[in-house]
Amino acid sequence: MSLYRNTLWFLNGIHQYTRQGFETASKTFEPKDLDVSVVGRSFMITGANSGIGKATAIAIAKKGGTVHMMCRDKNKAEEAKSDIISVSGNTEVYVHVVDMSQTYQVWEFAEAFKKQYPSLNVLINNAGCMVHKRELNADGLEMNFATNTMGVYILTQTLIPLLEKSRDPRVITVSSGGMLVQKLRADDLQSEKGYFDGVTVYAQNKRQQVVLTEHWAKTYPVVHFSVMHPGWVDTPAISTSMPQFHQMMGDRLRTAEQGADTVVWLALSRVAARTRSGQFFQDREPVPAHLPLAWTHSSAEEIQSFIAQLETLARGVQSQHEADPKGPLDQLQPQFV
Template sequence: MSLYRNSVWFIKGLREYTKSGYEAAAQQFAPKELDVDVSGRCFLITGANSGIGKATALEIAKRGGIVHLVCRNKERAEAAKAEIVNETNNKEVYVHILDMSRPKMIWEFADKFQQANDKLNVLINNAGCMINRRELTEDQLETNFATNTLGTYILTTALVPLLEKCEDARVITVSSGGMLVQKLNVDDLQFEKGRFDGTMAYAQNKRQQVTMTEQWAKIHKNIHFSCMHPGWADTEAVRSSMPDFYAMMKNRLRTATQGADTLVWLAISTTGTQQPSGLYFQDRKPVSTHLLLAQTRATAVEEEKLMKSLEEKATNHKPSTT
């Protein structure tokens, strides 16, 4: 079945996820949907110093938004901020240094952010990693899982109270089309069994993010949740984590701005939030989270088990003072 999934997914990707796929889809876009002034609205973007996160921050800053860049590397974050401020003349761009693989630090960051800010209109979970060998963090968590799944879960959970203070609050998580080849596996969240494959671990994390988004939408009715696939974009992360894929596809990849288009659209337009909460978007349209006949659908019991496991792990890594 995995061969079937991978084959169908790659053919779909060549048709839809490439630059030509974006250009074809863009013919149906309504440009005015991004003609929005978001002055006074507060946006927090993780992984915002490069690639799709940076492109998204730039587009939001152009439209007057208050932009909080959450990054791991201070030097690169400050350079991204300077570039965004210089290009947009928007001075309300702020840098926060945070390692999304460290649960206690995330809890502490969220607590401090809520003390310093009276609102958060949009949370964009963009930070991610693809480590191609199994490594453990200082907290003895598998690095991909800690960053992509648990980190996203904790930051979102911790900031829900601040989001709920705002009308039209949104949480958008950057997933990946690779999740289509994965069925949710709640029995081995940290890839302790069998041979480790970083690409498949990443895809599993992205499937978990889709499930989290669907579950959050059921729980938090006052916040609009969505996730999206940026397509195959030419970013530093793709070049470093998937060198073979990049070498094969580099002439067909989307630009970071094209990859960020749906993310920006979900963050600032009113059209995306007219759709039900909890959906998965690609090129400004909700699309299926499963390939035809791929047998990747999880049961309600499995989905509930994922959320309970994440809640337990998040609680176990919560500072006593938070």
């Protein structure tokens, strides 16, 4: 079955996920969808200093939005901030130095942000990683899972009360078409069983993001949730983590701007806000989150187990803070730039 899934996925990809696939799809785009001004609205983007994240930040800044960049590397973030301001002419761009792989730090940041800012209109979970050997973060979590799943879960879950108080709140998570070849493994969330393969683990994390989005959409109806596949995009992350694939695809890979297009559309357009919450998008259209006959659907019990495990892990992170005499705002305030 995995051979069938992989073959079908790759054949789909050659036609749909490449630059040519975007150019074909974009012929049906409605330009007026992005004829909007978002002055006064605030947007948080993780991994905003390069690739899809930076392209998204530029597009939003050009429309007048206030951009909060969450980045791991302060120097790279400040350089990207200067570029964004220069290109957009918008000075409402702010850097927050946070490592999404460190779950305790993510929770501290989110708690501090809620105290410092009165609203957040849109959260864009873009940051991700693909580590090819099993490594643990400071909280003892597998690094890919910590970044791609727990970081996204803790950041989003903590900020939902702030989003719910804001006008037209949205959460967009950048997933991957690779998740289409994976079924949620609720009994092995941190890839402890069997051979460890970074590409497979990454795809499994991306399936987890899709399941999470569907869960959030049902649980928090005030917020509009969506998850999307950007296609195969030429980014620094892809060239580093998948060099053979990057070299093989070459000019067929999408530009960062093409990869970011659906993120921007989901974040800005009124049309996107009217779509059903919890869907998986590709090139501005909701698409199935499962390949035909691929047996990747999860039972209600598996999903419940998955969510319960995330809740337990999140409580563990929070309990570490309770033992710390310093509050999150005291620890993080110097990092706000």
